[in-house]
Amino acid sequence: MKLKTLALAGAMSLMSSVAFAECAFENTVPLKSLSAGFEAWKAVTDAMAECGNFEASLDQEFREKQPEAFAANPSLYHIGGVANSTIIPLLNAGSIRPLDDLVEKYGANLTPNQLIKIDGKIMAIAMMVNTQHLMYREDILNDLGIAVPTTYAEVLDAAAKIKEAGVVEYPIGGTFKTGWNLGEEFINNFLGEGGEFFTDGNMPNINNEKGVASLEVMKALTEYMDPEYLVSDSTYVQQQFQQGKIAMSNLWASRAAAMDDEAESQVVGKVVMAAAPMGSAAPATSLWWDGLVFATNMTDEEADAAFRVAMEGIDEEMVKANNDAAVWLVPGYAPGRLAVGAAATAAAGARPYPGSGPMGIMHTVLGNGISDYLTGAKDAATTLADIEAAYVTAAKEAGLVK
Structure with a gap:
């Protein structure tokens, strides 16, 4: 089962031409990498190359090539x-290694948000993010004397005032399209409530107070949306903003640049970025990250060298030379106007999207089942119970639940 992959394409600008500082050490171990080919990856791999004996393959077909390449023994890439x-395919195949020992030796400059843990082990190092965060019409909030909302309770209060003023068609836009988008909205809110999706044995854990609270927030938001919200994806919401039809949304950072696209936007300079609304435990969103993994099938000497080279690739000097190439998680990043919301969301402690085989199934059944609650066909407890049952059936078929 495939999870939808999100790109940061809309949020990136061209890489700076500023030269990198020299590598802190001379690498003598031949190393290779395979990654996507967009500008942020070019910046990172160029910095790695400063260490010597390093060859980068920048390939937009990387996701199809990595599983077989990393399963080879020795791995074709380090x-x-x-x-x-x-x-996920690399995790399932066991073709990437835990990094706890390498982080302890060489990862002193990494932040907690960069350490991607699976089953308690560090399995990847995140370097950049995409995330859903609050975007709002600054002119409307200012005209109505509304403070920038920091929680969904405040978003709803603001929406009521905007609706009463009648200054836009709908106070709120939401990526509530049935399927992946709707599932992601629940996941965001459940993470914001501090929820854990599974118990031992990959059993589901959403039919509880945190799950009900997440559904209730979603339902309350729909009262201020276009009635066709179940067909509303990111492009739909982006266009609502651009056409001046909505005042607020928790929308992907990669859509921020479109707000100031003079060729298609009527609200250039009017949409401002802020942190995602807080849940009771964390921002009600998830961090989608790009980052680094390291092959299982290589020698310990190669792993040691590969990790050191990678740390040079995502150091502060690289970020300062390529500040606008991504929404970096690396120290030294200075977010521009359109990246402020994503950076503030990450800094507030947003949790990474918990990608895994079981989560792929959970995301699907959430996206298929939540609309019954939003439309009034089922109550919250029944909706969550039915989603858990659908998950167990699918997880058993996949061999993930006994």
């Missing part, structure tokens, strides 16, 4: 560039 979803 370092891989992955995202939340593309890491």
Whole structure:
């Protein structure tokens, strides 16, 4: 089962031409990497190359090539560039190694948000993010004397005032399209409530107070949306913003640049970025990341060298030379106007999307089942119970639940 992969394409600008600082050590071990080919990866691998004996393959077909390449013994590549979803086949195959020992030796400059843990072990190092965060019409909030919302309760209060003023068609836009988008909205809110999706044995754990609270927030938001919200994806919401039809949304950072696209936007300079609304435990969103993994089938000497080279690739000097190439998680990043919301969301402690085989199934059944609650066909408890049952059936078929 495939999870939808999200790109940061809309949020990136061209790489700076500023030269990199020299590598802190001379690498003598031949190393290779395979990653996507967009500008952020070019910046990172160029910095790695400063250490010597390093060859980067920048390939937009990387997700199809990595599983077989990393399963080879020895692996055809030492370092891989992955995202939340593309890491899953490598995890399932056991072709990437835990990094706890290498982080302890060489990862002193890494932040907690960069350490991607699976089953308690560090399996990847995140370097950049995409995330859903609050975007709002600054002119409307200012005109109505509304403070920038920081929680969904405040978003709903603001929406009521905007609706009463009648200044836009709908106060809120939401990526509530049935399927992947709707599932992601629940996941965001459940993470914000501090929820854990599974118990021992990959059994589901959403039919509880945190799950009900997540559904209730979603239902409350729909009262201020276009009635056709179940067909509303990111492009739909982006266009609502651009056409001046909505005032607020928790939308992907990669859509921010479109707000100021003079060729298609009527609200250039009017949409401002802020952190995602807080849940009771964390921002009600998830961090989607791109980052680094390291092959199982290489020698310990190669692993040691590969990790050191990778740390040079994502150091502060690289970020300062390529600040606008991505929404970096690396120290030294200075977010521009359109990246402020994503950076603030990450800094507030947003949790990474918990990609895994079981989560792929959970995401699917959530996306298929939540609309019954939103439309009133089922109550919250029944909706969550039915989703858990659908998950167990699918997980058993996949061999993930006994």
